[in-house]
Amino acid sequence: MDRSAARVVELDVRPHLRKKLEPFSLIMDTVKSLNADEIFVLHATFKPTPLFGVLKMKGLAGKAEQAGKEHWISTFVHKKNKSWLLDPGAGAGAADRAPASDGVCAGDASGAPGQGTFADDTGAQADGAAAAPRIVELDNRGLEPPKPMMRTLAALDRCRSGDAVVIHNDRVPMFLIEELHGLGYPYTVEEQSDGSAKVRIRKP
Structure with a gap:
């Protein structure tokens, strides 16, 4: 067509x-x-x-x-x-290309909690030599929807099987949880005393 x-x-x-x-x-x-x-x-x-x-x-x-x-x-x-x-006049854009700055896995190869990092707008790349599961931490507080959800799903897309993404959101991310159910990603939710929530998601 x-x-x-x-x-x-x-x-x-x-x-x-x-x-x-x-x-x-x-x-x-x-x-x-x-x-x-x-x-x-x-x-x-x-x-x-x-x-x-x-x-x-x-x-x-x-x-x-x-x-x-x-x-x-x-x-x-x-x-x-x-x-x-x-097509001419349509603009070159970023066809079929996802940005490396929104979901690059990095962090301590030990996978110890609190050691993971997220290369956001830095261009940093994951250490491909690390074989053990890694942790990616995202602080999504203060971001306007739908940035927290898209940022989290993009991070999961770029992680390897067994890696985990830990997010800190302003509140329990109900829409994200619904999507995780559909994708079959296991997760845990820990509500914080200030009303925010931390969610740990493992990539199967």
């Missing part, structure tokens, strides 16, 4: 984000309804960088372009149609 004949499905989550509501489940419901020859266009207030890693796991390629202040347009297509993202 030619790109010009493809159906475009648009979703604008800017109103949700401005109200500090979590739109991740809405995004994923839309993605689940797509067929292989449809184009998904997402409008958000920021560049949803970790979402590229999450949707890559689901067979989608994407690119993002800034259309204005607090307006980013991200376009996703099935990986077999990723050439559509490179």
Whole structure:
């Protein structure tokens, strides 16, 4: 099918984000309804960088372009149609490429609690020589939805089997927990005295 004949499905989550509501489940419901020859266009207030890693796991390629202040347009297509993202005038974008800064595993090879780190916007890479399970720690407090959830899922995507991701969120991440159930990832939740929550997730 030619790109010009493809159906475009648009979703604008800017109103949700401005109200500090979590739109991740809405995004994923839309993605689940797509067929292989449809184009998904997402409008958000920021560049949803970790979402590229999450949707890559689901067979989608994407690119993002800034259309204005607090307006980013991200376009996703099935990986077999990723050439559509490179059409003249469509922008080169980051087709089928997930950023290394949102989910690189690193840390003490012993896997001891508290020793893991997260290479966020530093370009640091994991030590490939470490064979033992590792810990990745993410402090998601203060981040606006859906950044905490997408950042966490992107980290899990880049970890190896047996590694763990420990996140500290402002509250119990109910939407994330629902997604973990669907993915079959074991987890534990530890609520903190200040109302925040720590969640430890193991990659099977």
